[in-house]
Amino acid sequence: MRGRQEIGKRIKELRSRHKFSQKHVAERLFISQAAYSLIENSQNGIVAEHIINLSKLYDVTTDYLLKGDKFVIKMSVxxxxxxxxxxxxxxxxxxxxxxxxxxxxxxxxxxxxxxxxxxxxxxxxxxxxxxxxxxxxxxxxxxxxxxxxxxxxxxxxxxxxxxxxxxxxxxxxxxxxxxxxxxxxxxxxxxxxxxxxxxxxxxxxxxxxxSGVLVPHHEIAAKGKIQALEDALDLLKKEVYKLNKKIATLSH
The missing domain is CATH 2.10.109.10 (Umud Fragment, subunit A)
Known part of the structure; x- marks a missing residue:
């Protein structure tokens, strides 16, 4: 019973804060004003569908309506x-x-x-x-x-x-x-x-x-080693070229 009273109190406070009439809120829930009044005054319980619709109407979480939790972030733009x-x-x-x-x-x-x-x-x-x-x-x-x-x-x-x-x-x-x-x-x-x-x-x-492309650490290490080998090979090619050039000069 205590939970029903707290829910009724919260939805009444939200309605007053937004300056909505009971009739307006009842229409959004597709129920009569009399039925809504019973919910707000804790005489009737509230169904899940109404909780969801009220959370959209007031831009609050369902946890706030049900339990009063204020620090739950509502996921919205x-x-x-x-x-x-x-x-x-x-x-x-x-x-x-x-x-x-x-x-x-x-x-x-x-x-x-x-x-x-x-x-x-x-x-x-x-x-x-x-x-x-x-x-x-x-x-x-x-x-x-x-x-x-x-x-x-x-x-x-x-x-x-x-x-x-x-x-x-x-x-x-x-x-x-x-x-x-x-x-x-x-x-x-x-x-x-x-x-x-x-x-x-x-x-x-x-x-x-x-980007969904994330190179694993072991691949980064492997690519680093490959790059080092390619750099060493380029250096070796240059040294061989210089050596061949000297040999050609001496042969003449």
Whole structure:
């Protein structure tokens, strides 16, 4: 009973702080004002769905509503977090793209030195079609571009279509209905392709990347030894060249 009273007290304080009426909050919870009043006055318990909706309404954690914990960081853009969509989640992201809450199931991260704004996401890169600009396993920082007409020629973008997530170099087409997609990898034989703007669900400008390429320590040591051997070989070649030149001079 004590827990119910504390929850009721907290949600009442939050409502008063935001100057919302009971009717307004009840509508957000899809219940009657009378039913909400019973929850706020601790006469009725509160279900998990209502806790989640109230946490969104007041931008607080569910732990705060349930237990009063004030030092739990809420993962949102306002607190410096950006949603991360790994390769394994690409298909699910496309499938649930039109749902309002599809981002909540993903991990959120803070990036040192990076201040996120609205409509930014992190995507893990799959494949090396854009090498050496970005490699498979890299994570790109993307910002949504709502107006496709503002996309500059030669921009590096992430395109979310109805069937795939693509990272491409964009060229402006003579046909205003299309964009031309190119790969940075010159060894890729795919060549340029056109995409109809109507097939683009979202276009995001790539603002930066976090490299997934980390050379293990033992490889660094090995590469250092190889470099030392190559340097020694070059020196030896120079000395042999000088010696042969002296021998040739003496023979004449």
């Amino acid at each position: 306002t607190n410096g977090f950006v949603p991360y969509i790994g390769v394994s989640a690409h298909a699910g992201f496309i499938k649930n793209f039109d749902t309002d809450e599809h981002l909540e199931s993903y991990d959120w991260f803070r990036i040192p030195g990076f201040n996120p704004t609205q409509n930014q996401k992190l995507f893990e890169v799959e494949g090396n079609s854009m090498a050496p600009t970005v490699l498979s396993g890299d994570v790109v920082i993307c910002q949504s571009q709502k107006n496709l007409e503002n996309v500059l020629d030669d921009s590096l973008v992430l395109i979310i279509s109805k069937v795939a997530i693509l990272i491409k170099r964009i060229r402006v087409s003579e046909d205003p209905s299309f964009l031309i997609m190119e790969n940075d990898n010159t060894q890729d034989e795919e060549g340029e392709k056109k995409i109809n703007k109507q097939d683009i669900r979202e276009l995001m400008i790539v603002r930066g990347k976090i």
